[in-house]
Amino acid sequence: MKIKLCLAGEPAVGKSSLIKRFVLDMYDDRxxxxxxxxxxxxxxxxxxxxGGEVKADLIVWDVMGTRSIRDLLKEAYYHGANxxxxxxxxxxxxxxxxxxxxxxxxxxxxGTVPTQVVANKVDxxxxxxxxxxxxxxxxxxxxxxxxxxxxxxxxxxxxAFRDLGQSALPKVLGVQRPPTIANx
Amino acid sequence: xxxxxVFRPDTERVLDERFxxxxxxxxxxxxxxxxxxxxxxxxxxxDWLRQLEEIEPRYPGMWRLKAKIYExxxxxxxxxxYWKMGCDDSR
Numbered sequence: 001m002k003i004k005l006c007l008a009g010e011p012a013v014g015k016s017s018l019i020k021r022f023v024l025d026m027y028d029d030r031x032x033x034x035x036x037x038x039x040x041x042x043x044x045x046x047x048x049x050x051g052g053e054v055k056a057d058l059i060v061w062d063v064m065g066t067r068s069i070r071d072l073l074k075e076a077y078y079h080g081a082n083x084x085x086x087x088x089x090x091x092x093x094x095x096x097x098x099x100x101x102x103x104x105x106x107x108x109x110x111g112t113v114p115t116q117v118v119a120n121k122v123d124x125x126x127x128x129x130x131x132x133x134x135x136x137x138x139x140x141x142x143x144x145x146x147x148x149x150x151x152x153x154x155x156x157x158x159x160a161f162r163d164l165g166q167s168a169l170p171k172v173l174g175v176q177r178p179p180t181i182a183n184x
Numbered sequence: 185x186x187x188x189x190v191f192r193p194d195t196e197r198v199l200d201e202r203f204x205x206x207x208x209x210x211x212x213x214x215x216x217x218x219x220x221x222x223x224x225x226x227x228x229x230x231d232w233l234r235q236l237e238e239i240e241p242r243y244p245g246m247w248r249l250k251a252k253i254y255e256x257x258x259x260x261x262x263x264x265x266y267w268k269m270g271c272d273d274s275r
Contacts, residue, residue, distance in 0.1 A: 033198060036211030037244040061244070064215070066195070068222050076248030076270065 003168050004059045004080055005161070006110075008102040009087035010095045011065035014120040017151035018087065019062050022161050027152050037077070038062040046166050049173060056172075058165050070105055078109040083168035085160065087118045090148065091127040096138060103142070114167035117146035118160050123153050195219065210240045217249060226253050245270070 007015040016034050020026050023042050040060045048054040063070070063077050070077075078084075084106050088095040096119070103115060117139050119130065132148075139146040145163065149156040196219065202212045217232035233250050236243055247270030254263035 033195075035199070035202065036214040038211075039244045064218075069215075069218055072218055072222055072252065073245055073249060075252065076245035079248070 001054065001172060002057045002059050003082045003165050003172050004061065005083045005085060005164055005168070006061045006078055006081045006106065007063065007085050007087060008070075008099070008106060009065060010089070010092075010098050013065070013087045013089040013092075013095050014151045015065065015085075015087050016062055018085075018118065018120060018149065018157055018160075019060055021151045021154055021157045023060070025154070027154075029152075034062060034064050036064070042161075044162055044165060046162070046169050049170060054169070056165055056169065058161060060161070067101070070102070074105050074109050078106045081106065081110040081113055082172050083114045083116070083164045084110075085116050085118050085164055086144070087120055088130075090119050090121050090130050090135075091124050093129040093134075096130055096135070100142075113171075114164060115142075115144045116160060116164040116167065117144050119146060119148045120151060122148040122155060123150040208239055210236055210243050213239075214243060214246065214249070217253075221249070221253055221256065226257050229253055 007019065009015055011033065012031060016032075016038070017027060019038070019040055020028070023040050038061075040062070042058050042060070043055055044058055045053050046056050061077060061081075063073070084103070086099045086102055088099055099117065106113070117135075119135055122128075135146055135148070145167070147156050147160050147163070149160055151157060195215070199212055199215055199219070202209055203216075206212070213232050213236040217229045217236065220226070220229035220232065230250070230253060233246060233253075236246055247266050251263045251266035251270060254266060
């Protein structure tokens with residue numbers, strides 16, 4: 001089973017670093033702007049509708065964070081998305097506020113899909129501009145789940161991807177149910 | 185369209201550097217194509233995509249970008265053709 005997850009968010013919030021931490025368990029302090037499209041796969045165990053284990057390939061799309069690129073390529077990137085990881089940088093408040101425009105762009109292509117806000121760089125405590133209360137208020141008002149992460153330390157990164165995969169699973173199972181033993 | 189408004193100012197420089205380092209970098213070709221599309225230079229964008237197609241025909245989003253360019257050029261039939269070709273990489 002495949003679950004397509006798309007990363008969204010402003011440049012330099014840590015989208016590529018989160019994927020690198022999730023897939024390779026690695027981190028690099030140097031900032032290298034993403035060019036083009038990166039598609040990565042990682043197989044995880046999720047819980048199916050009956051409470052059993054199901055293996056799912058999380059197909060993670062990493063895209064350039066430039067808004068003009070997003071607007072040009074949103075059909076290419078977000079068509080068929082099963083879940084969206086909306087990433088912001090806790091040290092730059094505007095990156096949280098910009099998630100509304102990202103969400104709008106994605107919804108125009110993919111419809112309403114599970115959205116998980118990932119508030120990254122929680123390790124940079126002294127530079128933090130968004131409090132837990134502000135984050136909670138912003139996300140609750142939009143019905144979005146959220147989690148604070150650090151790609152640098154790995155805090156909550158694996159969980160964030162798994163949770164989003166899990167949220168996307170029911171709809172994916174509805175249209176892509178695995179074969180039963182009887183018809184294999 | 186004013187490209188300095190719609191694109192990060194350092195994008196062209198980063199692209200040029202990466203292209204000099206590797207003239208066959210698919211990410212660079214794709215991004216050049218996107219940049220030229222935004223600048224309205226559709227034929228140049230299609231040239232980049234033709235080069236990309238030669239080295240990586242399954243590059244994610246390539247066919248859909250091609251479809252978008254033809255749509256912007258007003259060629260709906262060709263756009264629909266390439267849109268269908270992009271169905272496989274939507275997942």
